[in-house]
Amino acid sequence: MCLAAMRTITYNPEIPAVEMIDQRQLPAKLKLIQLNDLEQVIDAIKDMAVRGAPAIGITAAFGLALAGRVSGADTFSTWEADIRNAAKRLMDARPTAVNLRWAINRILGIIASMEGVAIGAAQNQVDQYTQMMADEDVEINRRMAQYGAALLKHHASVIHHCNTGALAAVDYGTALGVIRYAHESGKTIHVLVDETRPRLQGSRLTAWELEQYGINYDIIVDSAAGFFLQRQEVDAVLVGADRIAANGDVVNKIGTYPLALAAKASSVPFYCVAPHSTFDLEIAEGKDIPIEERAVSEVTSLQLHDRKVTPEGASARNPAFDLTPNHLITTFVTEFGLIHPPYKENIPSTFQEANS
Ligand code: MRU
16 A cells, blocks of 8 residues: 555445544554444544544545435435434534535535435435545645645755645645645755644654655654744745634644744745635634644653653643734645735635635
């Protein structure tokens, strides 16, 4: 199995099952897991077998298709009720990435337009629609990658936070997709990989992906980013997002905000790469975006030389995301092109134009 030749999440209606790379096992093992019911899909999202905003969205869509397949309903209205219940449960699996809600609402929209369709036909339509969403995700990432790669010069050194690669999407990725495309088009890129505590998406997942693509990198502890920025050893910072408010405030993996502050202080461009599905135009400012706080055991159970790094019973806090204010973002890279400030005007107008 090789990452470059596969999708990280797939759905097979014939089994029926959702299949995905179990990201908890990486980098030690590239292992696929098969999820056969809604419960397993919800657990996979909560426990981060699958993570990353676009990946969570498509997993939820596949989860609804699966719920529709395994439903024992014998009328359309009970089948629809089963899907709506599944949607409610999935919606709560993780609160911050808006792609989850976006994907679920798309499926509910399709079902709402199906009144009177036989259950078998309705199941087929949902299955096909979710496959189309997965294809679209890959296509969108490739478009963003091309727009973003134009911002990177040959021999660029970049900092990347968290994991935004193929693992965080169906394939190719967002911010890491930009780096990958620049590399594939012949530019030499060096990546400083933030390790991204506490779940280490950087050192476990991003470094593993970069190994697969043959891109040069060095892992750094999160707190070293300012050091390299201050010394002007970095040409750009690239991140993804979990939710972006209408004014361009970005909620992304914890540690993004201090990284953006350090980039600003060192006059290094800070690029946020995200598809339209990550923009939440119903939220005016980032302060209203819900921030997930995860189990403190993610912080306290860390080990060094086989020993816990915290005292027994230690108290901790574990916010999974932080808010980067819009004035710290140099440019957004989307599938509709680049968005520059002023974001309050340019974000809504970009998406209005794209929809017209
Ligand atoms: O907690 P995670 O690993 O799901 O957080 C992921 C991130 O913060 C990513 O940067 C974001 O989802 C963009 S992924 C293309």
